Amino acid sequence: MEEETELIEEEEELYELHYSDLMLVSEQLSQSRQIGEIMKALGPTGPGLLSITGVPNPTTSLRRHLLSLARNLALLSPDHRLRILKEHNLGSDVPLKNPDRSVSSFAMQLRYEQGLESVQSKPSHSVDTLLSSEQEHLDVGTTEEIHDIEFKNLGNTFRKLGFCMMDLGLRIARICDKAIGGQELEQSLLESCAAKGRLIHYHSALDNLVLSEAGESKATTKRQANGRRDDKNSTRNRQGQSKGVVNLDSNGSEVGSSGIHSNLWQQWHYDYGIFTVLTSPLFLSSQATEPNDPFSLSCNEECPSPSGHTYLQIFNPYKNNVCMVKASPESFIIQVGESADIISKGKLRSTLHCVSRPSKLGSLSRETFVVFLQPAWNKTFSISDYPMKQFMSCHEETNHSEQDHNKLTQEIGKIIPPLSSRLKDGMTFAEFSRETTKQYYGGSGLQSNR
Structure with missing residues (x-):
């Protein structure tokens, strides 16, 4: 781990695009200097990311409200959580009954026609107004649990924030189209008709102890007191001995990890859509109410990032290094996916990334909301003018570099299937996404046993 620590001391401070400039450039498309800076950040020699700052309400209020719900939703009992999710038309792409999961x-699905027009035409609405429309559809009686009241606006907040973030992504696509020529990126997004929103809670170590204890308590309700104590002790021992981390892949499945990749919340991967729009993360510090008993009811409070970073890490093959991403609080991050890389003929660079887990901070959890913008499933890819160099994997590139001794670089390359093995000329986005998922996480995939 010492070698890894040395590598990630570098940080990537993202190019910041103010919301007012985003609106100006995307609507008038006359700011050539600004367009150049955007393409520099998202292009082949940049990090493949930028941040948008100064986004006005209701977006920032929606972000804070939604992220504050993530941990409590993750720690609900399975039956209670299932009922809440059904009420708000939400699903999950990880097995939530697994108490050892590291993410929830x-x-x-967010459909463009349901909200983008209202987001763009009514930016001044307060968050209270935006959240009120869902309340009349819910029957929250006085005997309902407190959590039902807490989550009463969950679905509406999810959709509204998702629509705002979709609008940010569409505007960036429009700007990139202006720089590249044509309208293929923006049109590809609109033709897909929908994006995918995902609210993610990255568990603290205490969260997993609480989940395991809740599962043990339910299973041993009828046992005698001594039996429960033995079960509690055995649960603690199992948790103390467990060093493996289960990670969330880009398609939402859980993947294990080992060795040099073990201290990750989310394993190394490329997103395979066009753009991924992320909120800057919210960090919560969880504490047991009884200091000598980590299984006692826990409380949590918002705290700043302990390092000042987002804990999103990126790998830059041109610099052959790993950097921790730094972004302003309450900003929104735009990240390039492989489909944008392909459609732009390499003028945009997809970002190889992971989410690292802070060492020695077992009480820290991370909350974020992500919107994946992708082309229509029947979108056909042409690779006739795509630069062949970018078909190589990270591993193939570093084999010929001067830093071939860099262990982390080599290890990352070994678990990333090269684009050349996943993309063929004339392939549809549906075919590309299936092949990508298979080669990462299928039975013989490069990350299937990690």
Whole structure:
């Protein structure tokens, strides 16, 4: 781990695009200097990311409200959580009954026609107004549990924030189209008709102890007191001995990890859509109410990032290094996916990334909301003008570099299937996404046993 620590001391401070400039450039498309800076950040020699700052309400209020719900939703009992999710048309792409999971993810399809027009035409509405429309559809009686009241606006907040973030992504696509020529990126997004929103809670170590204890308590309700104590002790021992981390892949499935990749919340991968729009993360510090008993009821409070970073890490093959991403609080991050890389003929660079887990901070959890913008499933890819160099994997590139001794670089390359093995000329986005998922996480995939 010492070698890894040395590598990630570098940080990537993202190019910041103010919301007012985003609106100006995307609507008038006359700011050539600004367009150049955007393409520099998202292009082949940049990090493949930028951040948008100064986004006005209701978006920032929606972000804070939604992220504050993630941990409590993750720690509900399975039956109670299932009922809440059904009420708000949410699903999950990880097995939420697994108490050893390191992430809890809640997902919803977001259709463009349902909200983008209202987002763009009514930016001044308060968050209270935006959240009120769902309340009349819910029957929250006085005997309902407190959590039902807490989550009464969950679905509406999810959709509204998702629509705002979709609008940010569409505007960036429009700007990139202006720089590249044509309208293929923006049109590809609109033709898909929908994006995927995902609210993610990255568990603290205490969260997993609480989940395991809750599972043990339910299973041993009828046992005698001594039996429960033995079960509690055995649960603690199992948790103390467990060093493996279960990670969330880009398609929402859980993947194990080992060795040099073990201290990750989310394993190394490329997103395979066009753009991924992320909120800057919210960090919560969890504490047991009884200091000598980590299984006692826990409380949590918002705290700043302990390092000042987002804990999103990126790998830059041109610099052959790993950097921790730094972004302003309450900003929104735009990240390039492989489909944008392909459609732009390499003028945009997809970002190889993971989410690292802070060492020695077992009480820290991370909350974020992500919107995946992708082309229509029947979108056909042409690779006739795509630069062949970018078909190589990270591993193939570093074999010929001067830093061939860099262990982390080599290890990352070994678990990333090269684009050349996943993309063929004339392939549809549906075929590309299936092949990508298979080669990462299928039975013989490069990350199937990690």
